[in-house]
Amino acid sequence: MLRYLSFTTACDITFVVFLVAWLFSRQIGLAFVIRSVYLEVPRNIPYVWDPEAGLYLNRVTYWGFVIMLSILWVLATIWFYTACMVAVRVVRGLGAEDTRSDGEDEDEDALADVPESASITVKDGQAGVRKRK
Numbered sequence: 140m141l142r143y144l145s146f147t148t149a150c151d152i153t154f155v156v157f158l159v160a161w162l163f164s165r166q167i168g169l170a171f172v173i174r175s176v177y178l179e180v181p182r183n184i185p186y187v188w189d190p191e192a193g194l195y196l197n198r199v200t201y202w203g204f205v206i207m208l209s210i211l212w213v214l215a216t217i218w219f220y221t222a223c224m225v226a227v228r229v230v231r232g233l234g235a236e237d238t239r240s241d242g243e244d245e246d247e248d249a250l251a252d253v254p255e256s257a258s259i260t261v262k263d264g265q266a267g268v269r270k271r272k
Contacts, residue, residue, distance in 0.1 A: 151229065158222060165215040170198045 169253060187194040 142212060161219055166219055169212045173212060177205055
């Protein structure tokens with residue numbers, strides 16, 4: 140069966156597998172981790188800061204950890220949405236367009252208006268620009 144598939148079809152199948160894996164591991168799995176940390180850590184670990192005893196949890200570290208995990212989940216949700224929009228474009232036949240910035244193209248356009256080299260000369264209190272070649 141695989142010999143009948145083109146590389147485009149294999150790429151699309153791989154992308155679908157990636158999306159499903161992302162959904163379960165990042166969106167659902169991370170949500171369960173956040174829920175577990177939020178609800179179960181205060182019940183099972185005491186709020187004690189004693190490095191000699193190996194206890195490092197206080198309210199600041201607990202809330203910092205929960206907030207950072209929540210920010211990671213929000214970023215993962217944005218990335219998943221973007222990946223789903225790419226999948227929708229492929230299904231509609233519009234093709235997958237890479238909307239990320241490409242540094243090489245921008246650098247060439249940005250430097251097009253810059254003169255080759257210039258030096259500023261000051262004579263008798265007046266400033267002027269003299270081009271060098």
